Amino acid sequence: MNSRAIAEPLIRRGRELCDGPRRLIHYTPDTRANTLVTDLDNHPHAFLIACIMDRQIKAERAWAIPHELSLRLGGFDFPRLEALSARKLRAAMIKPTPLHRYNDEMARNLFLAIALISDRYRGNAAQIWDSQPSSAELVFRFLEFRGVGPKIATMAANLLVRDFKVPLADYYSIDISPDVHTRRVFERLGLLAAGASTEALIYRARGLHPEYPGIMDLAAWEVGRQWCRPSHPQCPQCYLRAICPSSRRQVKPEAP
Template identity: 50%
Template sequence: MLEKKLLEEARREYDLKRTICLVSDEKQNSLVCDLINYPHAFVLAAIMDRQITFERAWAIPYLIKEKLGDFSLNILYSLSLEDYKKLFNDNKLHRYNEKMAEIFYSAVRKIVDEYDGDASNIWSDKPSSALVVSRFLDFDGVGIKIATMATNILVRDFKIKLSDYYSIDISPDVHVKRVFKRMGFIKSKDINNLEKIIYKARSMNPDFPGLIDYTCWKLGKDICKSQNPKCSECLFNNDCPKYIDNNDF
């Protein structure tokens, strides 16, 4: 019953027509959401999304645009690796500025050299979900979590059509893991076993396992918080076993 309800809610949220809001700052959001003129901004933001908050990572393209006065690939491609290291270090763009400057530099080169300077070629030919995920994985520094998250956002928020959605897995972050545990989908001891979480999500909705990702993430962030979860306000209150213990995070 709980799985069914969670899926219904995920489908309802998926069908909602809403303004896409990846970052709360309007200007930063406009840049990363502009898949027509700046598809590389979306890709570069996704690639920065590790070891820092989502908000901070997805702000990086706009902060670089402000410093350079432009975010065209011509300008980005003209910068050397040393230029990027200085840009990242001087402006403390990331927690790991040296490494992420290298990753940013390499991604810009890949988009220009392998995708004809148009990052939307990663997803524009109605490829399979596996191909889009593998294209993201081909970027330096990108792991399966970022690759599936980026593909999921393209499908869920931008309604990019793919030929299938099988390979868009859930991206288990701290919120998703907590919700899965409290709902009883995984045992406490498996909280860091990402494979168990991923396969559980696959079993729930094999055609599109990542469909429930946003619903679980939002629930964990806003309601099913690590401390003092607001169970009385929760949509799943009647069905959730509420496996809450002192080791929650």
């Protein structure tokens, strides 16, 4: 079976997720924190700031930071943030308890992000993705924020398209976000050699679905999280079993 045929169920599942109705995504178990980061109409900067914080700590913790800051600052409206000095923002990140593992770095990123939203987007972060930019332009705009690399920029673009149904002019430049689950599923499906580089994973996805490489992102992650566990994969329950070469042989557990 060729690679494209093997990837087809993942592409189909990805399409289903993109085409489905907008639903409330739970980025964090705290309802109020979740409401803030999904409020693109009134607090689009909260989504962006959560993406910036989503490094080197658990995602649930990162996505709760805008709400925690809101409690410490007395609100999260943009003019309030814009009026804060770098020193006050740093203090809010640290006291009474540190919000992030790298508070100094994140406080700096946050201060510079607010300045960029203010200068470039007239205080409205939604201007980053409104007006149907091309996918390359959207990813580039995220990359302009300090601390945002290709992984976070791609993640943010995938979330906007898939979860928030934000329309773009095209989807060519939204890559798959490399992740342990995604990688494992690609490897067991025979789409990627074991131990291949992150770049190889990204280019593999580009080759399989150039129109929107990131369409397989959540689909592969779901399979990895639900059935294709590091040891004892649940192949009989996995919808990829009929086309997966690994389902027909004993899958070796991953090295710890």
